[in-house]
Amino acid sequence: MLLYLVWLLPLIGAVILWAFGPQLKSWAGPIGSALVATSFAATVFLWGNATSPHGLHVPLVSWLAGWDFGLQLDRLSLIWTLIITGVGFLIHAYSIGYMDGDRAFARFFAYMNFFVFAMLTLVLSDNVVGLLVGWGLVGLASYFLIGFWFYKPTAVSAARKAFVMNVVGDVAIMFSIFLIVSKIGVTRYDLIFGQLSHAFTSHELFLIALGLFIGCAAKSAQIPLHSWLPDAMEGPTPVSALIHAATMVTAGVYLIARFAPLWSESPDAQELTGVIGALTAIAGAILGCVQWDIKRILAYSTMSQIGYMIMGVGVGAYDAGVFHFLTHAFFKAQLFLGAGIVIHALANEQDVRRMGGLRKTLPFAFVAMLTGVLAISGIPPFSGFFSKDAVVYGALETGHPWLYAIGVITAGITAYYMFRLLFVTFFGAYRGEVDPSDLGIRHPELAGTAAIGASSGHHPEEEPHHHAPSWLMSGPVAILIVPTIFIGFLDLGANSYWKQFFAGFFPRANEYPPIALGASGPLISETLSTAIVFAVVVIGFAVAFVRYYAGPALRDAVARLRTETIRMPGVLANAYYFDAAYEALLVRPAYVLGRWFYRVVDPHVIDAGVREVPISAQWLGHLFRSFQTGLVRAYALTIAFGVVCFVAYYAFAFTGGAR
Amino acid sequence: MSVAPENYVALSAVLFFIGVVGVIARRNPLIMLMSIELLFNASNLALVTYARAWVDNVGHIFAFLVITVAAAEAAIALAIVVVTFRSRHFVDVDEVSALKG
Amino acid sequence: MIAFWVLSLLMIASAVFVVTARQPVHSVVGLLVNFIALAAMYLTLQAEFLAVMQIVVYSGAILILFVFVIALLSSGTKPFAVGPDRAPRILIPAVVTAVLTLAGITVTALHTPVTVIRTTATNGTTGDANAFGSVANFGAALFTTYLLPFEITAFILMVAVIGVVLIAGDEGPAGFSRRKPKRNIQREPILK
Numbered sequence: 001m002l003l004y005l006v007w008l009l010p011l012i013g014a015v016i017l018w019a020f021g022p023q024l025k026s027w028a029g030p031i032g033s034a035l036v037a038t039s040f041a042a043t044v045f046l047w048g049n050a051t052s053p054h055g056l057h058v059p060l061v062s063w064l065a066g067w068d069f070g071l072q073l074d075r076l077s078l079i080w081t082l083i084i085t086g087v088g089f090l091i092h093a094y095s096i097g098y099m100d101g102d103r104a105f106a107r108f109f110a111y112m113n114f115f116v117f118a119m120l121t122l123v124l125s126d127n128v129v130g131l132l133v134g135w136g137l138v139g140l141a142s143y144f145l146i147g148f149w150f151y152k153p154t155a156v157s158a159a160r161k162a163f164v165m166n167v168v169g170d171v172a173i174m175f176s177i178f179l180i181v182s183k184i185g186v187t188r189y190d191l192i193f194g195q196l197s198h199a200f201t202s203h204e205l206f207l208i209a210l211g212l213f214i215g216c217a218a219k220s221a222q223i224p225l226h227s228w229l230p231d232a233m234e235g236p237t238p239v240s241a242l243i244h245a246a247t248m249v250t251a252g253v254y255l256i257a258r259f260a261p262l263w264s265e266s267p268d269a270q271e272l273t274g275v276i277g278a279l280t281a282i283a284g285a286i287l288g289c290v291q292w293d294i295k296r297i298l299a300y301s302t303m304s305q306i307g308y309m310i311m312g313v314g315v316g317a318y319d320a321g322v323f324h325f326l327t328h329a330f331f332k333a334q335l336f337l338g339a340g341i342v343i344h345a346l347a348n349e350q351d352v353r354r355m356g357g358l359r360k361t362l363p364f365a366f367v368a369m370l371t372g373v374l375a376i377s378g379i380p381p382f383s384g385f386f387s388k389d390a391v392v393y394g395a396l397e398t399g400h401p402w403l404y405a406i407g408v409i410t411a412g413i414t415a416y417y418m419f420r421l422l423f424v425t426f427f428g429a430y431r432g433e434v435d436p437s438d439l440g441i442r443h444p445e446l447a448g449t450a451a452i453g454a455s456s457g458h459h460p461e462e463e464p465h466h467h468a469p470s471w472l473m474s475g476p477v478a479i480l481i482v483p484t485i486f487i488g489f490l491d492l493g494a495n496s497y498w499k500q501f502f503a504g505f506f507p508r509a510n511e512y513p514p515i516a517l518g519a520s521g522p523l524i525s526e527t528l529s530t531a532i533v534f535a536v537v538v539i540g541f542a543v544a545f546v547r548y549y550a551g552p553a554l555r556d557a558v559a560r561l562r563t564e565t566i567r568m569p570g571v572l573a574n575a576y577y578f579d580a581a582y583e584a585l586l587v588r589p590a591y592v593l594g595r596w597f598y599r600v601v602d603p604h605v606i607d608a609g610v611r612e613v614p615i616s617a618q619w620l621g622h623l624f625r626s627f628q629t630g631l632v633r634a635y636a637l638t639i640a641f642g643v644v645c646f647v648a649y650y651a652f653a654f655t656g657g658a659r
Numbered sequence: 660m661s662v663a664p665e666n667y668v669a670l671s672a673v674l675f676f677i678g679v680v681g682v683i684a685r686r687n688p689l690i691m692l693m694s695i696e697l698l699f700n701a702s703n704l705a706l707v708t709y710a711r712a713w714v715d716n717v718g719h720i721f722a723f724l725v726i727t728v729a730a731a732e733a734a735i736a737l738a739i740v741v742v743t744f745r746s747r748h749f750v751d752v753d754e755v756s757a758l759k760g
Numbered sequence: 761m762i763a764f765w766v767l768s769l770l771m772i773a774s775a776v777f778v779v780t781a782r783q784p785v786h787s788v789v790g791l792l793v794n795f796i797a798l799a800a801m802y803l804t805l806q807a808e809f810l811a812v813m814q815i816v817v818y819s820g821a822i823l824i825l826f827v828f829v830i831a832l833l834s835s836g837t838k839p840f841a842v843g844p845d846r847a848p849r850i851l852i853p854a855v856v857t858a859v860l861t862l863a864g865i866t867v868t869a870l871h872t873p874v875t876v877i878r879t880t881a882t883n884g885t886t887g888d889a890n891a892f893g894s895v896a897n898f899g900a901a902l903f904t905t906y907l908l909p910f911e912i913t914a915f916i917l918m919v920a921v922i923g924v925v926l927i928a929g930d931e932g933p934a935g936f937s938r939r940k941p942k943r944n945i946q947r948e949p950i951l952k
Contacts, residue, residue, distance in 0.1 A: 630759025632752045637683050640857045647864035662764045668869040670768045674775055676862040681779035683854035689784045693791050697775055700798055711805045716901040719810055726817050727913045731920035733822050737829045738928040
C-alpha cells in the first residue's frame with residue numbers, strides 16, 4: 001500500500017501542478033518538492049520490506065495471461081528509488097531558488113514531478129513491459145524539460161534530437177520484448193529469469209540482450225547514440241542535474257543490472273557491453289578536455305562515467321557498477337548544482353573562458369565544486385575513489401585486461417579535465433569584462449555562451465552579481481557534500497556493507513573462465529590495482545596543475561585560453577563528426593524524400609485522385625444524359641427492347657433453355 | 660379444333676410485331692395509337708386461343724376486360740392528343756420533346 | 761381450316777396497311793378490316809359473345825372516335841402537316857427489336873406444352889345455349905365468378921369519362937378556365 005504512495009504521489013503532483021499551475025504560482029515549488037520528499041520518506045519506511053529475501057511485490061493489474069503488471073521493490077530498485085526521490089527532492093528544493101522569477105515556474109515543477117513518476121515507473125515495475133512504459137515516459141519528460149524554454153530554437157531542436165534518438169532505443173527494446181514473449185509468453189522478471197537457460201538458445205539470448213543494450217545505449221548516451229546528451233544541456237541546470245546526470249541516463253545501467261541473469265548467460269553480450277562502455281568512457285573523457293561550456297564539460301563527464309557503469313555491469317561486476325551509480329549520483333548532482341550557482345550568479349554566463357577568480361567571490365560554490373571534483377577524480381577518501389576502483393578491478397577480475405587498461409587511462413584523463421575546469425573557473429583573475437574575441441570565442445558550438453540571447457526567463461541583461469546564493473540553492477548543495485565525501489565508505493574492505501547488501505542478489509560474475517586469471521586468481525591484486533589507478537589520477541592532476549595553475553598560467557590566462565581555442569583540432573571540435581555523419585546519412589535523405597513527396601506524389605497522385613472523383617461522376621452523368629433525347633419514339637424503342645429481354649428470359653426459363 | 664393453337668399464337672405474334680414497328684417507326688400520333696390497338700388485339704387473340712384450348716372462361720373474361728380498358732385508354736389518349744396538338748402546326752410526335760435533357 | 765388461313769392473310773395484310781398508310785383515314789379503314797377479320801377469327805374459336813363485342817365496341821365505338829379526332833385535327837382540307845424527322849434511322853433498330861420479340865414469342869409458344877385440347881363434342885356446337893363461349897355461359901361466368909373485375913371495369917370507364925372531360929374539356933362559364941395562365945419564364949439551360 002505504501003508502495004502505491006511512493007509511486008503515485010509524484011503523478012498526483014504533476015497533474016495538480018499542470019492543471020492549477022497558474023493559480024498556484026509560487027506555491028508550485030514547495031508542493032512539488034514536498035510530494036517528492038514524502039515519496040522518499042515512504043521509501044525509507046519500506047526499507048525493511050525491500051531488503052527481505054524476496055523484496056516487496058505488489059501486483060497491480062492482470063491483463064493477459066502472463067502479462068501481469070505490478071510493482072516490485074527489491075534491493076536493486078530500492079537503491080534507485082532512494083536516489084530518485086532523495087536527490088530528486090534536493091534538486092526540487094534547489095529549483096525553487098534557481099527558477100525563481102521564471103514565468104513558467106509551475107510548469108517546471110509539474111514536469112519535474114512527472115519525470116519522477118516516470119522514472120519510478122521504470123524502476124518499480126516488476127515486468128519488462130512496465131519498464132518500457134516508464135522508459136518511454138521518461139523520454140517524454142526529458143523532451144519536456146530540455147525544451148522547457150521553448151522559445152529558444154536551440155532548446156527545441158535539442159529536445160527533438162534527444163527524443164528521436166531515444167525512440168531508436170525504445171524500438172530496440174520492443175523487439176527484445178517481442179522475442180521474449182514469442183518464446184515464453186510472459187513478461188514478469190522472475191518468470192523470465194526462471195526460464196532463461198532452457199527456453200532460449202544462446203543466439204536468441206544474445207539478440208534479446210542486444211535489443212535491450214541498444215535501448216541502454218540510447219537512453220544512457222553510449223556510443224553511437226550519445227550525441228543528444230551534450231545538446232541536452234540547453235535545459236535548465238536543475239534538469240541537467242536530475243535527469244541527465246543522476247537518474248534518467250542511468251536507466252540503462254538499471255536495465256542491465258536488472259537483467260543480470262540474462263547478461264550472465266550470454267558472454268557475447270557481456271563483451272559487447274563492456275567494450276562499448278569502455279569506449280564511451282574514454283571518448284567522452286577526451287571530449288571533456290576540449291569543452292569551454294561549463295555544462296558541456298559536465299555532460300561529457302557524465303557520458304564518460306556512465307561508460308564506466310555500463311562497463312561494470314556489462315562484464316558482470318554488477319555490484320561495482322551499481323555502486324558507481326550511487327556515488328556518481330551524488331557527486332554529479334553536486335557538480336551540476338554548484339555550476340548552477342555559478343551560472344545563476346553570473347547572469348547565465350556559461351563559458352568558462354569568461355569566468356575566473358570566482359574562488360573569492362563565490363566561496364560556497366567553490367567548496368561544492370571542489371568536493372565534487374575530488375570525488376569524480378577518484379582522490380581518496382572521497383566517494384569516487386572507492387567506486388571507480390571497484391569498477392575497473394571488476395573488469396580485470398572477470399577477465400578483460402584491455403577494458404581495465406582503458407578504464408585506468410580514462411581515470412587519469414578524468415582527473416585532468418575536471419581539475420582544468422576547477423582551475424579555469426575559480427582561480428586567477430575574473431575575465432568577465434574581457435572582450436570575447438580576445439579570448440578566442442568564435443565557435444558557438446563549443447562555447448555555448450549564454451550571452452547570445454536570453455536563455456531563461458530571467459531578466460536578460462542582468463548585471464553579474466557575485467553574491468551568495470539563497471538558502472534554497474545552497475541548502476541542498478550543502479546537504480550533498482556529505483555523501484559526496486563519505487558514501488564511498490560503504491564499500492570499504494572485502495566484506496563491506498555494500499557487498500553484503502547485494503550478496504546473492506546478482507549472479508556470480510566469474511561463470512566463464514576469464515583470461516587474466518592466473519592459476520591463483522587475477523593477475524594483479526586489488527591493492528596493486530588501487531595504487532596504479534591512484535598514480536594515474538595524480539598524473540592527470542599534475543598535468544592540469546601545470547597547464548592551468550602553475551607558473552605563468554594564471555597571469556597569462558587570456559592569451560593561453562585564446563591559443564587553446566584557436567588550436568583546437570576539428571575532430572574534437574565537432575565531436576568526432578558523429579553529428580555530421582547522422583546529418584548526411586539520415587537527415588538529408590529523409591528531407592529529400594519528404595520534399596519528393598511534397599513535389600511529386602502530393603500533386604500528381606493524391607490530388608489527381610481527388611480531382612478525378614468528381615470528374616468521373618460528371619462523365620457518368622453526361623453519359624446518362626445522352627439517353628434523354630426527348631423523343632417519344634426512342635423511349636418506345638427502349639421499352640420494346642425491355643420487352644425483348646423479358647421474353648428472352650421466359651423463353652429460357654420455361655423451355656429449359658432449349659433455344 | 661381443326662387448327663392447332665400454335666398457329667393462332669404465331670399469328671398473334673406476327674400482329675404484335677407489326678404493331679411494335681408501327682409504334683416506333685411512325686411519327687403521326689394517331690397512327691401510333693392505332694398501332695397500339697393492333698397490339699391489344701394481338702394479345703386478345705392469344706388469350707382467346709388458350710381459352711378455347713383449355714376450355715376455361717378466364718380467357719374470354721380477360722379478353723373482354725381488355726377490350727373495355729382499351730376503349731377507355733383510347734378515349735383518354737385521343738383526348739391528350741387533341742389537347743397537345745390543338746395549337747401546333749405539326750402533328751408530329753417528335754415535336755413533343757420537352758423531356759429532352 | 762381454310763377460314764383460318766384466309767382470315768390470317770387478311771389480318772396481316774390489313775395490319776401492314778394500317779402501319780404504312782400515308783393518310784390516317786386510310787389507316788382507320790385498314791384497321792376496320794382488321795377488326796372484322798379478327799371477329800371472324802373469334803367465331804372460329806367458338807367465342808361468339810366476344811366476336812360480337814369486338815365489332816360493337818372496337819369497330820363501332822373506338823374507330824369512330826378515331827375518325828372524329830382525325831376530323832378535329834386536320835385543318836380543313838389540308839393534309840396533316842408533319843415536321844422534320846428527328847430520328848431518321850430508328851427504323852432498323854425497331855425492326856430488329858420486333859423481330860426478336862417475334863422470335864421469342866414464337867419459340868416460347870411452340871415449346872410450351874399444351875394440355876389436351878377438348879373437342880367440340882364435349883362443348884356442344886356453336887349456337888347452342890349454354891355452350892362454351894355462348895352468351896349465357898359467358899354471362900354466368902362474368903356475373904358470378906368474375907364479378908369484382910366487372911365492377912372495377914365499370915369504375916375504370918367512369919374514370920376515363922371524367923378524365924376526358926377534364927383534359928379536353930372547353931372553358932367553363934364566363935370564360936373561366938382551370939388552367940393557369942402560361943407564365944413566360946426564361947429558363948436558363950442547365951448545362952451549357
